[in-house]
Amino acid sequence: MSTIDISQPAKGDGLIKLTMLLGGVVFLLMMVFGLVMRAQQGGWLDLDPALFYQLLTAHGAGMVGSAALSGAAILWYFTGRHVPLRSGIYLAFLGLFLLGVVLILGAIFVGGYGGAWTFLFPLPALSGGAWEAWAAIGFILGYLFIGVGFLLFYLEIGIQLVKRYGGLLKALGWHYLFGGSAEDVPPPTLIAAASVLVFNTIGIVFGAAVIAASIINLIWPDFAVDPLFAKNAIYFFGHVFINATIYMAITAVYEIVPTYTGRPWKTTRLFVGAWFAVVIFVQAVYFHHLLQDVNIPAWALAVGQIVSYASGVPLIGVTMFSLALYLKGSGLKWDLPASLLVLGVVGWSIGVIPAIIDGMIAVNKLMHNTQWVPGHFHTYLLLGEVAMAFGFAAWLVRDKAQTAMSALDKLVFRAYVGGGAGFALIFLWSGASSIPRRWAVHYEAWQFQSQLATVFACVVVLATLGLVLRYVRGLLRSA
Amino acid sequence: MQTLILIVTLLVMMGVLALIMRAVLATEGPEPSANAPKTRSKVIWSMVVLGLVVSVTSLREWPHTQAGGDALVVNIESGQWWWDTDTTEIPLGQQVEFRVTTEDVNQGLGIYNSDMQLLVQVQAMPSYTNKVVYTFEEPGTYQILCMEFCGIAHHAMTYEFDVVEAGA
Ligand code: HEM
Ligand SMILES: [Cu+2]
Numbered sequence: 001m002s003t004i005d006i007s008q009p010a011k012g013d014g015l016i017k018l019t020m021l022l023g024g025v026v027f028l029l030m031m032v033f034g035l036v037m038r039a040q041q042g043g044w045l046d047l048d049p050a051l052f053y054q055l056l057t058a059h060g061a062g063m064v065g066s067a068a069l070s071g072a073a074i075l076w077y078f079t080g081r082h083v084p085l086r087s088g089i090y091l092a093f094l095g096l097f098l099l100g101v102v103l104i105l106g107a108i109f110v111g112g113y114g115g116a117w118t119f120l121f122p123l124p125a126l127s128g129g130a131w132e133a134w135a136a137i138g139f140i141l142g143y144l145f146i147g148v149g150f151l152l153f154y155l156e157i158g159i160q161l162v163k164r165y166g167g168l169l170k171a172l173g174w175h176y177l178f179g180g181s182a183e184d185v186p187p188p189t190l191i192a193a194a195s196v197l198v199f200n201t202i203g204i205v206f207g208a209a210v211i212a213a214s215i216i217n218l219i220w221p222d223f224a225v226d227p228l229f230a231k232n233a234i235y236f237f238g239h240v241f242i243n244a245t246i247y248m249a250i251t252a253v254y255e256i257v258p259t260y261t262g263r264p265w266k267t268t269r270l271f272v273g274a275w276f277a278v279v280i281f282v283q284a285v286y287f288h289h290l291l292q293d294v295n296i297p298a299w300a301l302a303v304g305q306i307v308s309y310a311s312g313v314p315l316i317g318v319t320m321f322s323l324a325l326y327l328k329g330s331g332l333k334w335d336l337p338a339s340l341l342v343l344g345v346v347g348w349s350i351g352v353i354p355a356i357i358d359g360m361i362a363v364n365k366l367m368h369n370t371q372w373v374p375g376h377f378h379t380y381l382l383l384g385e386v387a388m389a390f391g392f393a394a395w396l397v398r399d400k401a402q403t404a405m406s407a408l409d410k411l412v413f414r415a416y417v418g419g420g421a422g423f424a425l426i427f428l429w430s431g432a433s434s435i436p437r438r439w440a441v442h443y444e445a446w447q448f449q450s451q452l453a454t455v456f457a458c459v460v461v462l463a464t465l466g467l468v469l470r471y472v473r474g475l476l477r478s479a
Numbered sequence: 480m481q482t483l484i485l486i487v488t489l490l491v492m493m494g495v496l497a498l499i500m501r502a503v504l505a506t507e508g509p510e511p512s513a514n515a516p517k518t519r520s521k522v523i524w525s526m527v528v529l530g531l532v533v534s535v536t537s538l539r540e541w542p543h544t545q546a547g548g549d550a551l552v553v554n555i556e557s558g559q560w561w562w563d564t565d566t567t568e569i570p571l572g573q574q575v576e577f578r579v580t581t582e583d584v585n586q587g588l589g590i591y592n593s594d595m596q597l598l599v600q601v602q603a604m605p606s607y608t609n610k611v612v613y614t615f616e617e618p619g620t621y622q623i624l625c626m627e628f629c630g631i632a633h634h635a636m637t638y639e640f641d642v643v644e645a646g647a
Contacts (some may be wrong), residue, residue: 049632050631053631113631115630120585122583122584123584126583127630128560128630130630194576208610226606227605227606227607228604228607292587292600292602294609294610295607306534309533309534313526318523320499325502326513330502330506336536337593346496346499346503350492353492360533361543366600369600369626370626416515433481434481434597441635
């Protein structure tokens, strides 16, 4: 395996730094939207429900978008350390992405679109007067631009991997898994890159299909789409896309943690096997979003339940366990980047537990579309993907003279963990109290939990502000 | 039931957390023992076995109950932003098959007891009929809440019905 010095600056790093700044600022802004929503649910604000649902839509799309953007920047940065990638393509990706963001924001805050980020057909066309068809079209077109940007992004990575390894299957390492030689197996980052590009490209293509159908329906309402098919497609896309964000960001752990432990992350058969499983599971698991759609065949529901569980095995048995082995006795000195990256894996690993449990049909009967659901995904996004993203950002601008955590770093980190964990756990508690998700107004009996969550959310927002400011200071110092 | 689910979930989360924290807190300690790969295999295989057991036990009796021959059929229609049923009085202890439809967008039928605890739910989808079977064991007033985001009045889409003793 080649040893590459990942700290050597390379062309295009400036774009990555800019992306992480954008991502960080949008994360922060969207958290403020989240805070406002939770305060509204706690009865501390009195927003017009239309505005609440616009904020919900913006928060969902904005957070998933920022997670995707930061994950993509991480993947590009490290993939580019192993194979040449053309910055021009990244620039085009970023441009298309931002164009999509402008359309989405315009649709929501000018056009009043509030149909949620995983919109269900035919809601975009039937707003009951809240928004016009053009706003829905703008929102959906925004997705289309982002999707095209991502297709370009993956195409470039795919081309370069194929050039380097002589085929996508080789870049995936699958030959090694099935008895091939260990010679020239790709490093972990490239296996991850190849795997994500395979499943996320498929996901985006399905997304594009439902997007195209929805746009046609908005223009000619007589063009009907089967709502069950549309729901399958949107959740297949949504599930694959949000998962891809973490599977891209994890490459920061593969590359950066070894610089602390002195133990390179290795491509073993187990590692390749885990990624092989991920490629299959990520695509087969989305049925767990349809467990209350009793009209789909029973086998699909069973697949949803069983694969939900199975998805936890490579994560906990391979990724988390490997991290534990790499850390133990390594003499690693904790600083902010290392702490955030490890937090990312921990948050991800424990966040999937409530997801897996909710993936059981019997449990889902009671938890589906309650706040249990934001409970699990805020755990593995807020304390998972986003922690990895801020860890990577902090590492990008690290001060090589500083080897330990300053008192301020410690405070920010603890506030982020404590606030985030408290905030996410309350969602689980609210879900167990049967409080539905996506409700603009909560009954009085539910408000205490929302209020408590609002307090935790304030802590998270302040900690995140600290992380963003620290990053900006680092950028200025290194510039 | 929900409380039990919450407790089990928190326990498993704590277990996984403990597993990783042992390493996180031991960076200065001894290196992993030579047995670590064996321990890992054990962890993976136990997860697989546990998964098989849980899957079989939880799916053997299909969790979406099928209606028996003497089930009472209750039709529930819905739309933006209302529910309507054949009857607002349902006999106690009688198996009921709800047949749920919607005339415009997706809705979610959630049935809550008077303690506002969710008892059962099913999706409502345009051009489909979704069935859910339930037997009420307690008399009283029940509520339907909408579980699927359906537009600006989603949170106001509620409905009430009573469960009454037969002959009452
Ligand atoms: C301070 C931090 C945060 C706060 C206060 C917050 C708050 C909220 C609230 C109140 C909801 C709606 C809950 C409901 O359905 O009743 C929500 C939904 C959501 N949040 Fe967050 N959130 C935060 C961080 C994040 C992060 C970091 C991500 C992802 C990277 C994220 C992604 C989402 C998504 C995807 C939804 C679902 C939107 C929908 O239902 O359409 N959130 N959040
Ligand atoms: Cu609704």
